[in-house]
Amino acid sequence: MSGRKVSDLSFKVRPGKSAGTPYMIDWDGTDNAGKRLSSGTYLVRAVINNLLFKTKVTILN
Numbered sequence: 001m002s003g004r005k006v007s008d009l010s011f012k013v014r015p016g017k018s019a020g021t022p023y024m025i026d027w028d029g030t031d032n033a034g035k036r037l038s039s040g041t042y043l044v045r046a047v048i049n050n051l052l053f054k055t056k057v058t059i060l061n
Contacts, residue, residue: 006031006042013048023048029059036061 012026025046029037039061046053 006037008032009044009046013046023053027057 007027007030009025009027014024014026016022016024023046025044031037037059039059042057042059044053044055044057
């Protein structure tokens with residue numbers, strides 16, 4: 001992992017459908033330039049309303 005920022009997902013945050021999922025982030029697997037990312041594991045870090053969310057996303061092409 002290179003640890004570089006590949007995409008800003010802040011504009012893709014939307015309300016979740018239940019109390020257990022307060023927020024959802026839609027992402028199409030592209031970088032900020034719209035280029036499709038390679039297969040691999042990507043770390044997601046989101047701060048929403050002063051709450052920090054972290055997860056991993058695996059892309060398989």
